[in-house]
Amino acid sequence: MSERVRIALTVNGTPREGEVEPRAHLCDFLRHSLHLTGTHMGCEHGVCGACTVLLDGESVRSCLTLAVQARGRAVTTIEGVALPDGTLHPIQEALSAHHGLQCGYCTPGVVMTLIELQRDLDGGPADEASVRRALAGNLCRCTGYQGMVDAALSVLNAAPRAAAQ
Amino acid sequence: MKAAPFAYHAPATKAEALDMLAGLDDARVLAGGQSLLPMMNLRLAGPTHLIDLNGVPELAGISRAGDALVIGTMTRQRAAERAALVHEACPLLAEAMEHVGFQQTRNRGTVGGSIAHMDPTAEIPVAASALDAMLTVESAAGARQFPIGELAEGYLMTQIAPDEMLTRVALRLWPKGHGHAFEEVTRRGESFCVVCVAALATLDASGAFSRLAIAIGGLAEAPVRLSGIEADLVGARADQDAFRAAGAAAGALAADEAPFAPPAYKRHLAGVLTERALARAAGRARRAAA
Secondary structure, three states, X not given: OOOOEEEEXXXXXXXXXXXXXXXXXXXXXXXXXXXXXXXXXXXOOOOOOOOEEEEOOEEEEHHHOXXXXXXXXXXXXXXXXXXXXXXXXXXXXXXXXXXOOOOOOOHXXXXXXXXXXXXXXXXXXXXXXXXXXXXXXXXXXXXXXXXXXXXXXXXHOOOHHHHOO | OOOOXXXXXXXXXXXXXXXXXXXXXXXXXXXXXXXXXXXXHOOOOOOOEEEEHHHOHHHOOEXXXXXXXXXXXXXXXXXXXXXXXXXXXXXXXXXXXXXXXXHHHHOOOEHHHHXXXXXXXXXXXXXXXHOOOEEEEEEOOEEEEEEHHHOEEEOOEEOOOOOXXXXXXXXXXXXXXXXXXXXXXXXXXXXXXXXXXXXXXXXXXXXXXXXXXXXXXXXXXXXEEOHHHHHHHOOOEOOHHHHHHHHHXXXXXXXXXXXXXXXXXXXXXXXXXXXXXXXXXXXXXXXXHO
């Protein structure tokens, strides 16, 4: 009854293929089939946000998106955020500089959320409330949010040249 | 946990989806999946067939038809939250949408999915109730319409039959110059509310209510409209006494047991939030008239 389905999609700019059971969610497909283990599985029912990835540029819970639903679409994971030479994305750099992570379990999801926020703001100013609102969907249980907020504001409100990458 | 196995179907048109619903036993339609997929992962739901509506573009879209705002069932919550038409014609829905789930779930979650799922604490059904939503459900045999007040038949249970699906939500628009407000209390920032209240009001030239609507979520299986006090307050001055009277009426409603909120607390919240929401809605209507 649950036949495997072949899917083709783009992950971090690279065409990928796989065969999945329909019930497999995108997070398991990324981790188990593509071995992209940077996307973390937390609660598996949409509460924690650790598994957040970008689907055609929009942040989504990869545990609440079926792998078959990503057919023909573009997925960005934390592995696709830094430059190929290893240079961190400004948001990753800022999280490190502002102590925005400790154990790092929630961090991949936090980075994806902040990348979407950065794109949505489109160079417009960010205030603390909008950053906290965006991060409400990412649970952190060790560092706390102040470092993340400081990091996000430092990037989002940086001069355009400094923020560009 | 992982969902139990199911057969996956991806129709490309509404007609195809309705045919599948008519022909398959134990089938569920998958809208945004932000409620159904958690239930499947937790094995609280385990349909044999899953009919994915995400590839049916005709089921999404927002348009104005006379004095109604018509929202296709698959319209993403984030799309409704951002639509200029919603902000301009139906600001109550825009304000309610800010409280729905998280940015990451609103990107997938749909307006129709939330209404068809009918979580007792969901904000969209409450706003839709205040806006006298008329729902269209369809099956292969045809379409029928009914008001949102007739949707719920119990907790997470609706009158939508197994071979039917919600396809359209029509919200009755209020005249220019009306006031609106959405209030809620949550246990933790942005998350499920304990109680939420939607209020709409128009004032006449003397500053008295000419029309109002108040809907409350979180107390029972479905949103409750304060029809009695809505009628009583028409013609009354929109002042603190009126706001308090509405709050008292809300605080006297029945409230069910919930794991984290005893009925007395929910009734208290209903009273406070109703008073607050109506005051804010009336204030907006007054400023619009000035």
